[in-house]
Amino acid sequence: MVKCPKCGKKIDQLLWQESVALQGVIEAYFDEETGSWGRLLREYKEVPQSETSAYSCPKCKAVLFSKPKQALEFLKGADQKTA
Ligand SMILES: [Zn+2]
Numbered sequence: 001m002v003k004c005p006k007c008g009k010k011i012d013q014l015l016w017q018e019s020v021a022l023q024g025v026i027e028a029y030f031d032e033e034t035g036s037w038g039r040l041l042r043e044y045k046e047v048p049q050s051e052t053s054a055y056s057c058p059k060c061k062a063v064l065f066s067k068p069k070q071a072l073e074f075l076k077g078a079d080q081k082t083a
Pocket of ligand 1: 004005006007008009057058059060061062
């Protein structure tokens with residue numbers, strides 16, 4: 001296990017959070033049954049917002065890393081110390 005640099009507690013995993021944006025095409029359509037306009041969303045997909053990635057301590061919730069590689073290196077350090 002490694003220690004969280006913020007709270008000093010032993011941790012073997014991190015909380016991962018990443019924001020995604022939805023991106024797609026919107027069209028207006030007229031619904032004859034209800035007599036009102038609606039919106040039609042199509043071709044939408046999730047687009048990762050890489051700059052909003054956060055890897056945080058599960059104990060104190062402090063954000064420790066923003067890059068997956070950094071988080072992995074930190075957790076790999078856990079293996080080396082317990083081996
Ligand atoms: Zn912590």
